[in-house]
Amino acid sequence: MAKLSELEGAVLGLVHDMGPATPYAIRRVFLDSPAPQWSGSAGAIYPLFRRLERRGLVRSEASATGRRASRLYTLTPEGLRGLRGWLVPLPHEAVGVPMDPLRTRLRFLGALPAGQRAGFLTEARQRLREHLRVVREDCLRRRRGGDRYDYLMARGALLAVRARLAWLKEVSAALSR
Amino acid sequence: MAKLSELEGAVLGLVHDMGPATPYAIRRVFLDSPAPQWSGSAGAIYPLFRRLERRGLVRSEASATGRRASRLYTLTPEGLRGLRGWLVPLPHEAVGVPMDPLRTRLRFLGALPAGQRAGFLTEARQRLREHLRVVREDCLRRRRGGDRYDYLMARGALLAVRARLAWLKEVSAALSR
């Protein structure tokens, strides 16, 4: 079984959860998520579904809504196995420190003129605080609405944002000394 | 000024910090980092340096160590401007919730047979705890050795890992009820 990319795994998981679904319905999930990790672009999703189907992980049936042609994709038993094999065993990169563009940038703060460094930090903290509100609201919405795991994932995002804020506070303190 | 990728920005930042450097020296930084965000593969780095040079952000001089040919790259003034423009203004994706493969997987835990879900969590927590030790040690090492920002970045990584552990604990509690 060839390895699945993160996006492929997530798409497979969504098809599993949502039952028969059109690529567009899956796209919407990414488009509507406050996390910018995937663009949900058509150019990623439609070819991806064809790949998955060619590999036997999903199966599709034609499904016209009105006179617009479309395809409904369903997980095959093979696809469920693929999804589970993607989930576990947990790959090394899933355990390691995840990538964080903000952390990466802070590493090179020394390249900014000394007078702009404090500004970088206050702007970052300000924008993170604003973002925190969005994430918190998304978390509450998912607690009410969606399934258990959807909420727990959003909760994880919330804790991650909080941790970044606490870190930035520490950084500000360390640099203002 | 065309946008720089995360890797390009980081490489530019490293060249800024390390002074004239060979591509291999830069690779080593990625190769030796405990964060698996970039492979530091030759196939990424060498073409990247040529791109940066073609765009005038770095300049290179031949530099033979013994009888092995090599190139030493230096940041140009234009490159410093590019680096600063990459740092600030902070892009949207740098503020948003960063991608996390573990969080993504947990979202689809429901696809695992019910009996395996607790195991997923205990394994994840176990491996994260082990990883925490590595990250903590890396953090201490950088506090002693490197520059201020290098340490602060490692500190951010440490806090991120801790936050993930706290989250997983919460998840375990929520699911065992």
Place this chain on the structure above:
DNA sequence: ATGGCCATGTAAGATGTTACATGATTTA
């Protein structure tokens, strides 16, 4: 009926990965 958004795509390109090739240098 028509102007705008919805939904389904395709095309071109950027960026990164793995795998391989090659010769220099160190080590047993």
Place this chain on the structure above:
DNA sequence: TAAATCATGTAACATCTTACATGGCCAT
């Protein structure tokens, strides 16, 4: 001096992005 590893690359490929194309559907 032979084997291993270092250092510099190149080649083929996968995946994702942005930008575009096309036609259905809906509100005014």
